[in-house]
Amino acid sequence: MKITQLSVFLENKPGRLSHPCRALADAGINILTLSLADTHQFGIMRLIVKEPQKAKKALEAAGCVVNLTEVIAIEVPDRPGGLADVLMAIEKSALNVEYMYAFTFRRADKAIIVFRFEDPDAGIRAIQAKGMNVISSVELYERAGK
Amino acid sequence: MTTNVKPAACVFHPASTPDFLPAEQLQHLQLERLQNMVARAYNHVSLFRQRMDERKCKPQDMKCLSDVARLPFTVKADLRDTYPFGLFASDMRDVVRLHASSGTTGKPIVVAYTAEDVQVWTNVMVRTLAACGCAEGDIIQNAYGYGLFTGGLGAHYGAEGLGATVIPISGGNTDRQIMVMQDFGVTAICCTPSYFLHIVERAGEMGVDLKALPIRAGVFGAEPWSDAMRAYMEKAAGIKAYDIYGLTEIIGPGVASECREQSGLHVFEDYFYPEIVNPQTLEPVPDGGEGELVLTTLAKKAMPMIRYRTRDITSLITEPCPCGRTIRRIRRIGRRSDDMFIIRGINVFPSQVEAALLAVEGTLPHYQIVLTRQKGLDEMDVQVEVTAAFFSDKVSALESLHDRLSSAIEHTLGLRVKVSLVEPHTIERSMGKAKRLIDRRNEKTEA
Numbered sequence: 001m002k003i004t005q006l007s008v009f010l011e012n013k014p015g016r017l018s019h020p021c022r023a024l025a026d027a028g029i030n031i032l033t034l035s036l037a038d039t040h041q042f043g044i045m046r047l048i049v050k051e052p053q054k055a056k057k058a059l060e061a062a063g064c065v066v067n068l069t070e071v072i073a074i075e076v077p078d079r080p081g082g083l084a085d086v087l088m089a090i091e092k093s094a095l096n097v098e099y100m101y102a103f104t105f106r107r108a109d110k111a112i113i114v115f116r117f118e119d120p121d122a123g124i125r126a127i128q129a130k131g132m133n134v135i136s137s138v139e140l141y142e143r144a145g146k
Numbered sequence: 147m148t149t150n151v152k153p154a155a156c157v158f159h160p161a162s163t164p165d166f167l168p169a170e171q172l173q174h175l176q177l178e179r180l181q182n183m184v185a186r187a188y189n190h191v192s193l194f195r196q197r198m199d200e201r202k203c204k205p206q207d208m209k210c211l212s213d214v215a216r217l218p219f220t221v222k223a224d225l226r227d228t229y230p231f232g233l234f235a236s237d238m239r240d241v242v243r244l245h246a247s248s249g250t251t252g253k254p255i256v257v258a259y260t261a262e263d264v265q266v267w268t269n270v271m272v273r274t275l276a277a278c279g280c281a282e283g284d285i286i287q288n289a290y291g292y293g294l295f296t297g298g299l300g301a302h303y304g305a306e307g308l309g310a311t312v313i314p315i316s317g318g319n320t321d322r323q324i325m326v327m328q329d330f331g332v333t334a335i336c337c338t339p340s341y342f343l344h345i346v347e348r349a350g351e352m353g354v355d356l357k358a359l360p361i362r363a364g365v366f367g368a369e370p371w372s373d374a375m376r377a378y379m380e381k382a383a384g385i386k387a388y389d390i391y392g393l394t395e396i397i398g399p400g401v402a403s404e405c406r407e408q409s410g411l412h413v414f415e416d417y418f419y420p421e422i423v424n425p426q427t428l429e430p431v432p433d434g435g436e437g438e439l440v441l442t443t444l445a446k447k448a449m450p451m452i453r454y455r456t457r458d459i460t461s462l463i464t465e466p467c468p469c470g471r472t473i474r475r476i477r478r479i480g481r482r483s484d485d486m487f488i489i490r491g492i493n494v495f496p497s498q499v500e501a502a503l504l505a506v507e508g509t510l511p512h513y514q515i516v517l518t519r520q521k522g523l524d525e526m527d528v529q530v531e532v533t534a535a536f537f538s539d540k541v542s543a544l545e546s547l548h549d550r551l552s553s554a555i556e557h558t559l560g561l562r563v564k565v566s567l568v569e570p571h572t573i574e575r576s577m578g579k580a581k582r583l584i585d586r587r588n589e590k591t592e593a
Binding site for chain 2: 007009065098
């Protein structure tokens with residue numbers, strides 16, 4: 001049920017963002033979604049791709065520092081309050097969300113949100129116990145359709 | 147107290163070298179060579195003659211070894227001032243080789259060797275490699291730069307003299323270095339410690355496990371490196387990492403070397419006479435005390451060097467070494483008297499910054515100190531490369547690392563400095579030496 005996410009360290013200066021993206025492009029890897037975290041000092045780009053190991057190799061060959069983390073993708077009703085309900089359920093399970101971001105694609109009335117929990121297995125158990133849908137990587141890549 | 151312990155069995159017999167001579171015999175040899183060398187320097191090099199005359203010191207005054215202290219000092223500027231050939235004591239037709247040190251500012255310094263000097267150099271490099279556990283049958287990858295730099299040819303002649311197989315690959319092209327290391331069954335490598343660190347990193351990126359390869363020894367010199375860096379490289383590559391010492395002005399590599407004990411570097415003092423002096427007063431420091439290393443060559447023909455101030459800070463170890471070598475040891479050189487910089491009135495050595503960085507778990511010593519002056523105030527920026535070992539997808543984890551690095555440096559120096567986390571390979575990698583300090587304080591700031 002877990003999805004492998006790539007994180008790339010970025011120095012906070014012009015041109016640093018295009019470098020890893022170009023490396024992935026040259027390796028023929030499509031980015032399914034990404035999020036950027038930035039401080040005044042440095043940034044972290046987090047990405048979901050279909051072939052994380054291949055992407056890691058390509059990025060490292062381009063001189064990037066890469067880290068692989070397991071995250072989970074949760075279906076969220078695409079309506080006002082949809083995310084708030086999910087978050088409330090998570091809060092009740094006493095799980096701490098490290099960070100989250102959305103996929104660019106959806107299906108029917110569902111959006112897909114990536115969640116990073118300290119313990120992804122505990123996250124999956126809690127989400128499923130609440131009757132919500134955790135999307136497997138296979139299903140996710142199929143939905144991405146590329 | 148141990149006296150002469152038998153050396154470990156190996157094909158090359160270090161016991162037949164002066165490394166194991168009883169002290170009285172060694173001193174006798176040193177004095178004889180000193181007298182000849184001083185006479186030669188006095189008769190053939192006008193600078194030495196003039197300086198000795200000023201001190202009312204004649205070659206025949208060298209009655210015992212302690213008379214070395216009567217001789218004038220020589221400093222790097224003397225080599226620059228007499229550029230290119232002013233300190234040569236041999237006719238150019240007897241000089242078979244010239245080397246030069248890279249001069250970052252102005253002219254380089256030029257050094258000369260007669261055929262006999264090359265033999266001496268080979269001899270001390272054979273003894274260096276033997277002390278580092280190398281022997282006939284070893285396959286030695288020589289990744290010191292070949293050329294005007296003394297490292298490449300010095301190690302090359304030594305390895306051949308030892309009867310080992312030399313791969314003269316020189317520095318650079320790291321992927322090929324790793325391929326050769328794998329395919330040629332390399333058992334030992336000679337290079338700068340910072341370049342080996344780079345090889346370790348690159349091998350990791352390429353998925354090559356150096357520990358699984360036959361390589362078992364690293365002969366590292368030409369720049370100071372820390373014990374923590376040694377521990378890291380030994381663990382990561384499954385080798386023993388030995389520190390060797392030398393300088394172009396004296397001969398190149400081969401002035402001193404660690405042995406299997408890795409506890410101080412044996413000075414090949416039958417050829418290079420060591421003294422420790424206080425760098426401010428130039429007075430001799432009592433045995434065991436810390437000070438600047440001063441070296442006098444005892445047998446160099448083409449370019450003898452009298453009391454050369456190395457700027458390297460160390461101390462002499464007088465206790466006998468368990469390896470059985472009787473020649474004295476110097477402690478590993480952690481800092482140079484001219485590396486020190488002053489920022490906001492505080493004396494700082496780059497090695498202090500390195501120690502602070504290493505104290506923070508998981509930090510590899512790839513760093514650079516950049517000094518700038520902003521609105522009249524000196525600023526120090528310590529740039530530290532982020533590696534996969536401590537990179538995290540979480541901002542909080544990286545910020546915590548940053549804070550730990552800052553406070554470790556602040557704690558060590560008593561000075562608040564800026565710490566920047568930078569991408570890997572952004573700090574210039576030396577195929578030769580790591581440049582740890584960039585001082586831009588006297589540059590015009592961009593408008």
